[in-house]
């Protein structure tokens with residue numbers, strides 16, 4: 367750390383040090399959108415600095431400039447590191463100065479191993495060749511530090527989203543980072559993985575690292591943040607406030623510009639007849655010889671009910687939700703009934719014919735068609751009802767997305783904009799809107815509010831109320847325990863492919879759910 371020369375010797379000890387990172391008067395424009403408007407901010411060392419704001423506020427844009435993802439030259443304004451002006455034209459250039467970005471949409475090399483990804487661009491070499499033995503040893507060391515039970519020779523694409531995220535963070539931390547920027551790192555993590563991550567973050571913070579932390583989960587902010595900055599509509603509205611001095615209500619008000627009283631506006635309806643039932647669902651492991659990832663579970667979903675399904679990574683929740691929509695290729699021997707009638711679900715087309723809709727958890731890989739417009743992305747699931755003789759009626763397509771866009775309040779320049787140009791949370795709203803357009807009877811919502819800001823989240827929850835109020839049913843599969851507890855009528859807890867607890871709303875207790883989630887099946 368350099369000390370600014372105050373010119374007066376005996377005051378040198380008290381003279382303010384230059385902040386580790388300073389952003390001054392930065393503006394950034396994309397086509398017609400002004401994503402950042404004259405942003406000025408300072409960040410100190412040894413701090414976890416939360417960067418908050420509604421979807422589209424400009425958080426990712428700002429940190430992509432800091433991390434060299436967007437070249438500094440594409441924006442106006444200046445950046446200083448240790449009091450020295452810096453500019454980056456690539457991620458590599460920022461990394462060379464110790465700034466590491468773990469983006470919202472992960473940048474991993476799926477066909478390479480975990481070890482290769484961890485040591486990417488700094489592979490140990492021996493006589494000009496990559497030294498695999500040393501590389502594996504290094505990788506094991508970092509995986510152990512992060513308490514990651516992952517085989518370093520496994521391919522990245524075989525990992526779960528949570529594991530990929532943790533490997534990317536381990537990579538940054540392992541390269542002597544001074545600034546680590548985490549853009550919604552816990553969106554796909556469960557409570558126990560978050561504990562591990564927070565533990566590591568605090569450790570690195572105490573070693574002097576600046577951690578810039580973006581999240582929409584306010585509970586986490588209270589746990590991890592030392593400083594808080596809030597952005598709204600491309601501007602900074604709260605600048606590096608000490609976290610202790612801001613409670614959740616004040617943060618929400620700064621973000622949204624108004625109070626939100628009830629984060630989970632749950633309405634309870636009298637449950638009706640059984641709408642959808644599953645018996646004896648098995649999903650085999652993709653690794654031969656391993657036990658089934660879903661081992662004979664069954665449940666009933668009633669009309670008017672929101673049934674929560676909660677479990678840690680590896681518990682089988684993802685495989686369950688995928689096989690109910692017919693997208694699992696190792697599911698077998700389940701019996702499904704819809705309104706009492708036996709049905710077959712072997713493909714998404716089967717599922718849709720049974721009136722089942724599905725919001726998948728992994729929006730980048732499964733949900734969005736990045737090169738298509740917002741309106742196409744929203745209406746794609748409704749196509750069978752929109753197309754006549756296989757031709758999409760463009761006007762309906764447009765009207766439909768306009769209607770749902772309004773309901774979800776998606777910030778988009780036009781419905782013809784490419785979805786990949788939207789902020790992360792706004793992409794998620796498009797996905798949710800897509801399924802509401804199809805009029806399903808059963809809606810499987812897997813991580814429906816991933817990266818969605820508090821205000822928009824409340825609107826998604828209200829839509830869930832309406833949906834259930836019309837006598838339809840929702841399966842809410844989420845790793846956000848507050849969300850499941852806030853919105854479900856009943857919760858099934860999964861562990862190692864078995865149902866280990868079933869709780870009614872009046873019996874919801876965090877400890878009970880957590881212990882069932884980590885417990886073994888007896």
Ligand SMILES: Nc1ncnc2c1ncn2[C@@H]1O[C@H](COP(=O)(O)OP(=O)(O)OP(=O)(O)O)[C@@H](O)[C@H]1O
Nearest residue numbers: 396401421422423424425426427787788789790791
């Ligand atoms: N590549 C791009 N092309 C066009 N517009 C963009 C692009 N990237 C971002 N924008 C726009 O800039 C604004 C800020 O987006 P940004 O991704 O920074 O928001 P954010 O605060 O990270 O939101 P979220 O919480 O949803 O991730 C949005 O209006 C967005 O649509």
Ligand SMILES: [Mg+2]
Nearest residue numbers: 426470789790
């Ligand atoms: Mg973002």
